[in-house]
Amino acid sequence: MRPAEYAAALLVATLGLAAIYLSRQLPYSAEYGPGAGFLPFWLGIALVLLSALLFREAKSQAATEGAATGHNDPDHANTNLSMDKSSRKPWLVFLGSILALAFLFQPLGLLLSTALFMLVTMRWAAQRTWFSSILFAVVTPIALYVGFSRLLVVPLPSGPFGF
């Protein structure tokens, strides 16, 4: 978790530097008052300063934790990025499915992409039986199609086969 805290602080610093660099290319002031580059420039400075503070916090946190172990807030203070072994595979399947759905939603169309998504997540992330996974993969897209495309007339993407 400490590496993650440091990585986040580093990312914040990078973002701040990028903001400073990019905003230098915009006019800092307009005819009257601040220009397009004013706000992003100072936000960038603030991020860089705050990232230093984040490093310090991560460090002191590490120190206190080394001293007194066992202090564990059940919900929020748990900044752990690792997880149970048993749920690692389903989680990765789930994450992969979300990414795949995001990229395939437009090219494959609503019906096909959501059917695939439901099949995969039901079977391997929710660990349902084949039977109910297939049932979900069939019923859900149709319900979505009827609900959104037909009843609410929301234009949703149709795939290469026209559905």
Add this chain to the structure above:
Amino acid sequence: MAAIPVFLRGWFSRLLVLTVICMGFTAWGGTATAVRAIDDDYPDKRVEMVVPYSPGGGSDIFARTITSMLEKQGIVDASINIVNREGGSGTIGGAYVRGKEGNNYVLMTVTSGILTNQLVLGTDVTYDDFTPIARLALDQLLIVVPDDSPYKGIEDLIEAGKAKPDEVTWGGTGLGGEDSLLLAQLEQESGANLNYVSFESGGEVQAALLGGHVDVASANPNEILGQLEAGGMRALAVAGEERLEALPDVPTLKEKGIEAVYEQLRGVFGPPNMDPEAVQFWADAFKQLSESEQWQEEYISENMLRSGYLPPEEFRTFLDEEYKKVESSIKEMGLGPEGSPATPAS
């Protein structure tokens, strides 16, 4: 049925109930989506009319009015589906239609925004990517002040703008849009110098004007006719070629010796390489529409526009000329993609 997993029984039936409720209330809406035209003539299937701006806006009203009139007057027998694809000042919808190359079943509403986008923002969606079909109407700009303003006529405003440069504030939507272009022309022609304040929407401009936060503003007539009638605002001048029918006492800038005209066009584009027969079909349909009484009464007068049909070729020429005009205004204002290194000009 024993194969149905246990967890399905309780909540699944509830989902079903919900779905049924949904269906119930929208069923009446479903019937409104019309059936495919039966005849063999073009257009033999549903046509998509893309509005690259938000619902309820000027382009949207334009699209809904023309499609409903085309259907009601029996000019076109197919049903036309309006789809709002807003975003990026109209470029998102534009890029979508540009991608429908050669498709005879896609149309798009177009405004002068397409010219300014290209010039001010450097967007890569340009007007000559498309197939011009028809120009239908022109929207004017009015110059208005609050009722208690010391400016009784446009002359007073010009004078104040010369005497105290940059002190009189002018509210408009966006920089590089029609309001700022009009002011640029006005300043160039009259030698006055006003302080332009950019707002997000026409509504905000009106609120700022009524609250006395800005001294003068420009707006489309149909946005503010209500205010003019109620006496909250006065119109100093109209920036069109001729006076408005509804406001016969308001002079044009031209009459006052200021050669500033800014009219926003409203027309229809097709995707690139649309079939000439299809273009002709729609051009004829719009011509017939623009000659109808209903068009004049329910659209032009209602929204205080100027009717101005132009067929495809003339529309293209008009766009070319307009482009040059806007280009010089924008150069004058020091705007444009060259001025912003963050966006390389394309």
Add this chain to the structure above:
Amino acid sequence: MIETLESLFRGFAVALTPTNLLFALIGVTAGQIIGALPGIGTVVGVSLLLPLTFNMDPTGAIIMLSGIYYGAQYGGTISSVLINMPGEAATVVTTLDGYQMARQGRAAKALGIAAIGSFVAGTFGVVMVTLLSPVLTTFALRFGPPEYFALILLGFTSLSAFSGTSIAKGLVSVIIGLLLSTVGLDIMSGRPRFTFGEDWLLDGFSFLVAAIGLFGIGEILDGMMNPADHPMIRTSLSWRNSLPSSVEWIRSRGAMVRGALIGFFVGVLPGAGSTLASFIAYSVERSASKHPEEFGKGAIEGVAAPESANNSASAAAMIPLLTLGIPGSGTTAVLLGGFLLWGLRPGPLLFTEHPDFAWGLIASMYIGNLMLVVLNIFAIPLFASMLRVPYAIQASFVVLFAIIGAYSLDNNPIDVLIMTAFGLIGFFMKRLDYPAAGLVLGLVLGPLAEKSLRQSLTLSRGDWSIFFTRPISGVLMVVAVSALLWPLARWAIVRLRPD
């Protein structure tokens, strides 16, 4: 006064005809459902049905469409509470305590208090619209750019309510939100910022797309790490379950009143809107509360205050629309477009020229709010029972709704990818304890703050004293600056003091 009441009675006569009652019912039901679906917000909902009203009688049409508008404010709460995904911009704050309540098995209570608060505040809003429209219009017009800027600064004070363990992390989240809000077309200078020549970045990041990803997907990815932490929640299907207990009622009473007042005064200002109102109400409630430490952990006031605020704000937004013809928000802009479509001229003469239309609408808002609270109290257990679905299955449906919601916002496939990216960001933020609500706050308030700051300085030609020499702005500035600086000063004192 007598005249107003007479007009209102006439309005009721219009609104109570069977057809108009039916339109109101259709409107509020549709609004409820549309609001509950993330992404399919009021703007989309109203615009979906706007074309259908093209040939309708304008009064029936406006009754139906405004029913969708305020109905969605009720509905938006549902997905915020149940799946941590805001259905509406104005219900983002509700997720903070609403979702925590749901995880504690108190989903029905959260939804119940939201519905009651919405009813109380919505009705209060309509009463104010009935009685005080002209006065309030004058008040609203006194707000120019400097006043907006000061008000928005006040909105930033809600930051302290979100920052959990670390103020630095809270600040980083807000600043990243502000930074993201600068992406896109800068209306003040007329040039694109940080768009790298990409047209799809011209509009910047839509705050709702970001919120759906950050909250909805982020939460689901987090929850799926340990699905066992989310046991199925047994809820009873009785509607009594959604009514607050007497303790809860006492705790939320004040919150509703404060929320309704704040929501109303912020909502009446064109351009400020119900989202800002809900943020400010939450922040005020937290400082007024006797137990601020419970906020963010399932405090019922944390649901009651913003929900009351967004409903009275949406009623208040009708004032500039009806009295001036000026839309105060995206949705009222669509409604205004409707006026024009139906051949009505919005503006100050609307009340005199079309009294049946204006008063019929106002009367229907009383009726609609009543319909909604009844509808909600009875439907809540049904909605809450969705939590009885195993978590892993819920998760897949959340993803589907998020994707469809993001897409249908603008019919733009890129929004789906942006939403997913924000989902990943939200996941890491949650794991590392960076408050995602801070990012959303920055994203919402950033453009408003920057714009009004630069407008003010253009008006004053670069003179910063404009913020302090105008009475309303001066007072708001002093309040906002001291509210913003106080926690920072306290934090600095604590940190710098040697142990």
